[in-house]
Amino acid sequence: MFDRLMAWLARHPNALPERMVRGGFLAAADVTWALHIGSVRQLERNLAHVLSWRDGTDPDRRTLRKLSRKGMRSYFTYFSEAMTVGARSKEQLLARIHGSGDGFEAIKHQAGSEGTGSAPIAMGHQGNWDYDGFWAQFDVAPVTTVAEKLANREMLDAFVSIREHLGMTIFLTGTPKLTERLEEALRTPHTLVPLLADRDLSRHGEFVNAFGSFIRVARGPAAIAFDTGTPLFVVNTYREKLSGERRRLARTPYGYVCEVSGPIDVERYRSMPREEAIRCICQDWVDIWARGIAAHPEDWHMLQPIFLEDLDMERLKDVPEELRAQATMSR
Structure with a gap:
């Protein structure tokens, strides 16, 4: 039912005022949070890892509940924005997001109009990555x-249409020779290749240290960076309150910061065997990314099991034996 509503909104982005859509989604977020369903409980378990690692102590229930409510509202806000983005003007969208971070000037120099290269980016499910992709083509470079590839064809078509409308080139998971196509894009000047990589439970994922535990991340960003010899950047996206002229242009009380970190010099690992190098690069970007999540945990949209302690070891393939034993002991 909810998927059908979102797909309808994506096809009719002007049908309802944005304030009404946002309010409806926030109300749905609050109801979902109050019911404390499984996905909310999982979000709290994930956030508990982040807070324990950041603060050095286990968070109490009240702290977790307060943070998970903010997290659910951030999560539902993303969907309300994504489904109605077709009704937003270029000026509105650009007022809603801006770039920052110690890697921002470097990525513009590498892949922007002043450079001649491209840039792979590792990022997670945080903030509004669709806004990131739209903004990037104006301040840095176009996005591939x-x-x-969702099972729900209607939702898949909606998301692909939204991102293509925002100026992005989209490939689907499962596309033949996908890695080769991404590497080909990286060999094209003035191209960004950002990949959501903070969760990968396939046998091709890479286990890395994160928040005092282990998570399995996608190897894509590290692999294409290493194979093309292109420095890898890391992005965290979080919400900020707008004021003044930006708020007037954006026509919404909140916008986003696209915080760029890096780059990670993959050539440092050139003497290693490829698999070991990719493992080290994955750990490098996760170390940077984790600090950004810890600074803004309410905008991390991770409602699925991700930490070693929550994974089903009987179904998960290719888990190192030492990690499998650790997961068994922690239960």
Whole structure:
């Protein structure tokens, strides 16, 4: 039912005032949070890892509940924005997001109009990555990226249409020779290849240390960076309150910061065997990304099991034996 509503909104973005859509989605977020369903409980377990690692102590229930409510509202806000983005003007969207971070000037120099290269980016499910992709083409370079091939064809078509409308080139997971196509894009000047990589439970994922535990991330960003010899950047996206002229132009009380970090010099690992190098690069970007999540955990949209302690070891393939034993002991 909810998927059908979102797909309808994506096809009719002007049908309802944005304030009404946002309010409806926030109300749905609050109801979902109050019911404390499984996905909310999982979000709280994930956030508990982040807070324990950041603060050095286990968070109490009240703290977790307060943070998970903010997280659910951020998560539902993303969907309300994504489904109605077709009704937003270029000026509105650009007022809603801006770039920052110690890697921002570097990525413009590498892949922007002043450079001659391209840039792979590792990022997670945080903030509004669709706004990131739209903004990037104006302040840095156009985006080529990958969208998950959803079983729900209506929702898949909606998300692909939204991102193409925003100026992105989209490949679907499962596309033949996908890695080769992404590497080909990286060999094209003035191209960004950002990949959502903070969760990958396939046998091709890479286990890395994160928040005092282990998570399995996608190898894509590290692999294409290493194979093309292109420095890898890391992005965290989080919400900020707008004021003044930006708020007037954006026509919404909140916008986003696209915080760029890096780059990671993949050539440092050139003497290693490829598999070991990719493992090290994955750990490098996760170390940077984790600090950004810890600074803004309410905008991390991770409602699925991700940490080693929550994974089903009987179904998960290719888990190192030492990690499998650790997961068994922690239960």
